[in-house]
Amino acid sequence: MTFVVTENCIKCKFTDCVDVCPVDCFHEGPNFLVIDPNECIDCTLCEPECPANAIFAEDELPDNQEMFISLNAELAKQWPIITEVKTPLADADDWNGKPDKLKQLER
Ligand code: SF4
Ligand code: F3S
Numbered sequence: 001m002t003f004v005v006t007e008n009c010i011k012c013k014f015t016d017c018v019d020v021c022p023v024d025c026f027h028e029g030p031n032f033l034v035i036d037p038n039e040c041i042d043c044t045l046c047e048p049e050c051p052a053n054a055i056f057a058e059d060e061l062p063d064n065q066e067m068f069i070s071l072n073a074e075l076a077k078q079w080p081i082i083t084e085v086k087t088p089l090a091d092a093d094d095w096n097g098k099p100d101k102l103k104q105l106e107r
Contacts, residue, residue: 002037002069003055004055005055006061007068008053008081010102011092013032013033014031021043023041024039031089039091
């Protein structure tokens with residue numbers, strides 16, 4: 001199993017998740033983070049840390065978020081590892097909870 005970053009991370013990128021991951025499985029893009037499913041050890045630590053509630057266990061994903069399983073796997077191969085917390089994106093609080101953010105994803 002793996003944990004998965006879902007849509008509400010887009011344009012927020014709070015990065016609190018990065019601080020607790022014991023195996024450095026987060027990868028960073030311009031406005032979204034993903035988890036490398038081959039590295040995640042299912043420790044559960046990141047899930048409660050996300051202020052945007054964007055992280056779910058693979059088998060507990062909300063119905064419309066299932067495509068993020070493959071998206072995390074795909075983008076983890078392309079984006080660099082992030083290991084340190086950063087300042088959230090500008091307007092992160094405004095974007096937190098907005099619907100239909102997938103079209104805002106920058107690759
Ligand atoms: Fe990292 Fe644990 Fe979250 Fe997996 S569940 S991404 S190992 S903190
Ligand atoms: Fe994204 Fe939440 Fe981490 S917004 S960067 S998954 S803390």
